[in-house]
Amino acid sequence: MPKKSGLSLHVPSPGVRPGDAPDFSEVEIPKAGEAGRPEVDVEPEAMRDLAFSVIRVLSKDGDAVGPWASSLGDDELIDGLRNMMTVRSFDNRMVLAQRQGKTSFYMKSAGEEAVACAFQQALRKGDMNFPTYRQVGLLISQQYPLIKLMNQIYSNEQDPIHGRQMPIMYSAKDYGFFSISGNLTTQFSQAVGWAMASAISNDKKIAVGWVGDGATAENDFHAAMVFASTYRAPVVLNIVNNQWAISTFQGIAKGGAATFASRGHGFGIPSLRVDGNDFLAVHSVATWACERARRNLGPTLIEYVTYRAGGHSTSDDPGAYRPKEEGDAWPLGDPILRLKTHLIKQGVWSEQRHLEAEQEIEAQVVNAQKASEEIGTLISGSPPSARDMFEGVFEEMPAHLIRQRQEAGY
C-alpha cells in the first residue's frame, strides 16, 4: 500500500522468516505419473503445460508410475543411489575438513544430489557439462577419483589445477566437466557455443549448461537462450531451482513468472519442469532432452524443483534468513531416501544393504581423505609452488612475466 496516494514499489519477500513456521503451501505438487510424455520432436507449443507442471515418477509409496517412469535397470538405479550417497558423505567430510581449517571454503549439494547424479547417467562419453559449483555429482557418478577432488579442495601439491583456484572449482575435461568459474552464469552461453561448435563440426557430442535459480537473472542466461534458440544448438539448459540464492528466495529472480521453465517459451525452446528430488524423473527427462539434442532437434530448457538443504557455503548461516525447520518441511522430501524406498519396494535393496553401502562409502571417502591429506592440505604438506603461479597465464610465458617471476625469486 502506498503511503500517499500514488504508485508504490512491490518488493517480493518469502512468506516466512526465522522464527516463523515453514510454509510451502504455494508450491503445487501434482501427483506422480500425471504429466504426459510427448515425442521428442513435438512442437514446443504442444508441450507448453510441462513448463508449469512438475514431472514426477516416484509415488508417495515408492512406486515408479506414469509415462516418464524410468528406463533405468535396477543396477543402474543402485549405482545412482550409491553415487548420491557418496556425494553426501563426501560433502559432509569436506565441510568438517573446512571447519578443521584444512581448507578455506566448501559448498555442499545437500538435498539436490539427484539432479547431477541422475542427469549424468543420461550422458555419453564426449558430451560436455558446463556446471556450477553444486554439481560434483556429475564427477562422482563417473567414479572420478575422490582423492583428486580432495587434492583440489586442499590445494595440495597434487591439486590438478595447482592451487590456483578456490576449493570445488574443479576442471575435468576427460570427464566432460568444464572448468568451473566463480563468475555466475558465464558457463551458460559457453555451453551453447560448445554445442554450436559440435554442430559446426558435424560431430555427435552435445553440451549441457547448468545454472541456479538466482543466477538466471544474469546476462548470460539471456545470451544463452537467444543463441541456443537462433542456431538450434544441441544443448540441454538446466536450471536448478533450489529455492534460495544465498539469502535471497527464488521469488526475487522469478518475479511475476509462474515458473523458471516458462522462460523458454519466449524463445521457442521446449521447456520442462521436473521434481529434482525424484531420481527417476530427473533421469527420464534428461534422457528425453539429450535425445532431442542428439537428433539435431535443438535445445531444451529444464527446471529442477529442489531445495538447498544446507547453507549456501561454509561462509553462510541460513538460520539468519530462513526458518531452521524449513528443510524438513520441504514437500519433495530427500532424494536419497526416496530412491532407497523405491528400490526396497522393488525388492532389489534393503535397510541392511543400505547400511552396508553407507559404511563402505564412508570408508571409501575416509580412505581417500587420509591419502589426500598425506599429500597435504591448505595448512600442511608442501603447497603448489609459487613459481607455478606465473605458468599458464599464456601458453608461452612472455618476457614481462619471466621478469616478474625472477623478481619474485623463482
Place this chain on the structure above:
Amino acid sequence: MPKKSGLSLHVPSPGVRPGDAPDFSEVEIPKAGEAGRPEVDVEPEAMRDLAFSVIRVLSKDGDAVGPWASSLGDDELIDGLRNMMTVRSFDNRMVLAQRQGKTSFYMKSAGEEAVACAFQQALRKGDMNFPTYRQVGLLISQQYPLIKLMNQIYSNEQDPIHGRQMPIMYSAKDYGFFSISGNLTTQFSQAVGWAMASAISNDKKIAVGWVGDGATAENDFHAAMVFASTYRAPVVLNIVNNQWAISTFQGIAKGGAATFASRGHGFGIPSLRVDGNDFLAVHSVATWACERARRNLGPTLIEYVTYRAGGHSTSDDPGAYRPKEEGDAWPLGDPILRLKTHLIKQGVWSEQRHLEAEQEIEAQVVNAQKASEEIGTLISGSPPSARDMFEGVFEEMPAHLIRQRQEAGY
C-alpha cells in the same frame, strides 16, 4: 543438411535476398477487429493469445473496427496524421542535408512513424520515454521546436547538447525524452529503474522503454524484464519490430520464438502484439498499457509489427541485402496513408486538405531548416566551442581537466 552424418548448425536466413521477389507470406495478418480487449487488471495468462496475434483496428477500407477501436477524437487523429507527416517531411529534409554534407549522419523513421506518434498521445506530462534513435515522433508529436532538433543534427552553436553527440542523439527532459545513447538497449533497464524510482517516491509518473527487434538480444533486455517483473515497475516496454537490424533480418534475434512479444510470458508480464502501422491500434494499446502502469498493476510488453522502409542510416545501403521492392510489398502498408484513408472515410479529411497540410508542413520544416542553417551547420557558422568539450564531464571541473583545457589552449 549435415555434410557427414552427425549434427549440423542451423543458421536462419531471410527467404529472399536482392534479386528475389519479396515474400511476406509467413507474416500472418489477422483481420482488423478480431483481437479481444481484456480488462487492464486481467492475469497475463488470460490474455496470452494477444502476444501471438496482431491487434488491428483499421480495416482494409479504412474503418475503425473491433474492441480496440480508438477513443481518439477526430481532431486528435488529425493531429496524429500531421505529426506523422511532419516526421516524414523532417526526415527527408535531413537526409538531403546529410547528402549535402551539412551534417555527418542521419537516421529516418520512415514506415514506422505511427509507433512513436500514436504512443506519445497516450502519455502525460511528466512521464518519461527512454527512446532509441527512431522515435523522433515522440518529440515532434509534442511540438518540440524543429529548429532545436536541427540545431542538434547540425551540431551548430545552439545545439542543446553543444555538439557533443552525433546527430539525432537528442535529449529533452522537459518533453519526457531521455538522452539517447549510442549503445543499444541500455535505456531499457534505465526505464525500469526510473519507473521503480517513481513508485518508490509514490509519484504518479510512468516510464516507457523503447527497443528495436535486433536489440532485444542485448543483456539489458533481460535485466529490464527481470527487474520490471520482480518489482512490478510502472513501465511500458516497447519492442519496435521493423523486421531488420541493419543487414540482419529479425529471425536472427527472434530465433525459434513465435513472436518477440511472447518473451514477456516467461516473466509473467502481459504482452501484446500490435499492427505498428495502424495509428488507432497503436494508440489504443498504448493507452491500455499506460493505464495498467498508472494503476500500479505493473509492466506491459508490446511488440509493434512494422517495417523499416528506409536504410538503417545514411551510412547504409539496404539494396545490398534485401530486395529493393520489399518495402512496397510490406502487407501492413503505410501508416500515413492508412490514417489518411480512415479520416477521409470519416469525412473529416480530404485529398485537398491533405495536400494543403503537406505544403504547410513542408514550409514549416523548410523555414525551420533555413533558420537553423543560419545559425550554422557542421560545415558552416561557428561550431560549439572546443572549450565546452571539457565542461560537464563532472558538475565541477577537477584540476586535471582544467590543466588539460589550458593545455588545449582554452
Place this chain on the structure above:
Amino acid sequence: MSHMTMIEAIRSAHDCSMERDDRVVVFGQDVGYFGGVFRCTSGLQEKYGKTRCFDSPISELGIVGTAIGMAAYGLRPCVEVQFADYVYPAFDQIVSEAARLRHRSAGDFTCPLVIRMPVGGGIFGGQTHSQSPEAIFTHVSGLKTVMPSNPYDAKGLLAAAIEDPDPVIFLEPKRLYNGPFDGHHDAPIASWRNHDAGKVPEDYYALPLGKAEVRRDGTQVTILAYGTMVYVAEAAASETGIDAEIVDLRTLLPLDLETIVSSVQKTGRCVIVHEATLTSGFGAELAALIQQHCFYHLEVPIQRVTGWDTPYPHAQEWDYFPGPARVGRALQTALEN
C-alpha cells in the same frame, strides 16, 4: 565517539545518509533482509523499509542500469556489487551510461550514483573474490574512484560520495573490514578497536573527495599507497627503519596531485604500492605523473610494488599479495643510489 569496524562505519554512513535524505535508496544482492554478505547494510531495511533498502536479482547490470534510471529520476541510489570481481557484467552501464550521461545530455540528465564493492585479497578468495580493478575505472572519463583505508575515512568518504552529483565508484578493501592488516598474515589479527582511525562519530559527517592524507611523515622516500597497502607500507617502513613518508591517496580520481608532488619533490624517491596487477595498473598513471612533475627532483627511478600479472591465486595468495618484505626491499633499492 565510539569505535567502529569499517563494516560498522560503512553501515553508519548509509544510515546517516538515509536519515538525512530520503532520496537515498540502497539495494543489491542480499543487502535487504540479510544486510549484505559482509553486513554493510544490516538493519537498514528494518529501519527504512523494503522500498528504500532491498534485495536485488543477481544481475549487476540490472542493479546499475536501474540505479542509473533512479538517479536520472532524482533519487540517490547507493548500490552494492557483492565483490568487485563481479562488476564486469555491469561494465557497459557504468562506462557508457553513468559516466557519460551528464556530458552527453549537456546536464539535461545527471547520474548521482554510488557503486560500492569490496576489493582486494588476503581472504583466500582466489581469482574471483580478490581483484582490485580500480585502474580501469580511472581510465573512464566521468567516474570518480575512491578507496578508503580505515573506518573514519570510509564513513566520511561514503557520505560524501552519496552526496556527490556524479557517479562514484567506492572500493572497500575487504581485508580491512575488521581491522588494519599489514600483510603479516601469520600475526594475530589486529582490530579497529585499538586503532585511532577506528574512532568514528555516530553522527553524520563527510570528508571531501579528492584529498590525500599523509599517514606518516618522512624524509628519505615517498610511498604512495591506498587501501590495505597503507598498512603494508607502514610495516615496511618501520621494519626497515627507513624514514619513509606514506601518502594514502584515498581518492584516485580526482587525484590529489599536489600532496603527491610536494612529497616526492621533498624526498626525491618514490615507491608506489598497489595490490592490482602491474601492467596498466593505477601505479602506471602515478609513475607517469610523477616523472612529469618531479623529473628534476627524482634521484632514482620510481618503483612499483604490485600484484603480479597473473590471476589472483588461491594457495599462493601470500606469494601474490605485495607484502611488507617486498615493499621493504623496494625501499632499500630506492635508497641505494
Place this chain on the structure above:
Amino acid sequence: MSHMTMIEAIRSAHDCSMERDDRVVVFGQDVGYFGGVFRCTSGLQEKYGKTRCFDSPISELGIVGTAIGMAAYGLRPCVEVQFADYVYPAFDQIVSEAARLRHRSAGDFTCPLVIRMPVGGGIFGGQTHSQSPEAIFTHVSGLKTVMPSNPYDAKGLLAAAIEDPDPVIFLEPKRLYNGPFDGHHDAPIASWRNHDAGKVPEDYYALPLGKAEVRRDGTQVTILAYGTMVYVAEAAASETGIDAEIVDLRTLLPLDLETIVSSVQKTGRCVIVHEATLTSGFGAELAALIQQHCFYHLEVPIQRVTGWDTPYPHAQEWDYFPGPARVGRALQTALEN
C-alpha cells in the same frame, strides 16, 4: 603482390586462415551475408558457407561467450565486435573467462580466440564510434592486445592472432581502413594504393606478435605510437623537421620493451602518442616502464600526447584528436632542455 586497403588485407587474412584451417569460424553482427559494416568479412560466407561465417544476434556477450565455448571445443573462432565502443557488454566474458580459462584450469581447457574491433575516431562517430579502449585490455592478465597500423601488418598480425593459442584482442584503427591518415583532416584523403605498406601478398603469411617496428630512424627524440598515431607522428616529425625516431608498437601486450628501451636510451627523450584518454591510458604504462628502464638516459620528462579526459566529442572531434600540431609542440618541448 597487389595493393590492398586495410579492409581488403583483413578480409584476406580471414580468407587465408579459413582456407588453411577449417577450425576457423567467423561471426558477428552483420558479418555474414553482408560482410560486415566495414566489409572486412565480405565474400567469406559465400566461399565457406553459412556455418563458418554467419550473422549473430546483437549481443556482444553472446558472441564472445559462445566463441569461448567454441574455442574450448577446439575451434578457432575469430569474431567481430562492430565497434570497440560496444565491447563492454562482453567485458565479463573477456576478463573473467577468456583471459583466465587456461590458467584456472591448468591447461585443461584453453581459449584460442580472436576478438576484432574497430577503434579510434576521425569519422565524426562521436563518443560511441570513436573509443580506443586498449589500456583496459592490457591490464587484464591473460589477454594479448594488438593494433596494426597498415594493411601489410594487419594481414600478417591477424593471421598470427588466429593461430595464437590464447585470446587476442585485435584492434583496427578504422581511420586507417582506407588509407594512411596523418591527422590533416582538411587535406585530400591519402590511399594505400600509393603506400609501401599497402603492398600485400595474396597468399598466407604471419607476422610474430610482440614485435615493434621502427618506422623512422632518428636521433633527437623517440616517439612511441601505434595505429593512426604512427602517421600523425610522421607528419609531426617532418613538419617540425625534428629528427625523431618513430616506434610503431604494433603489439601492446606482450610489449617489445627491448626496441623501446634501446631507442629511448639512444635519444634520451620520449614522446608517447595515443588517441585514448590520458589518465590510466596505455601511455601511462609506457611512461612508467621507460622511466624505470631508461632513468639515467632520460634528458627530459617523458611527455604524453593523447585524447583528453572527456568523452570523444562529435563537433569538436578535431580538437580532441591528437593531431600533428600537438605532437609537434611536444617534440619541440622535448628538445628545449
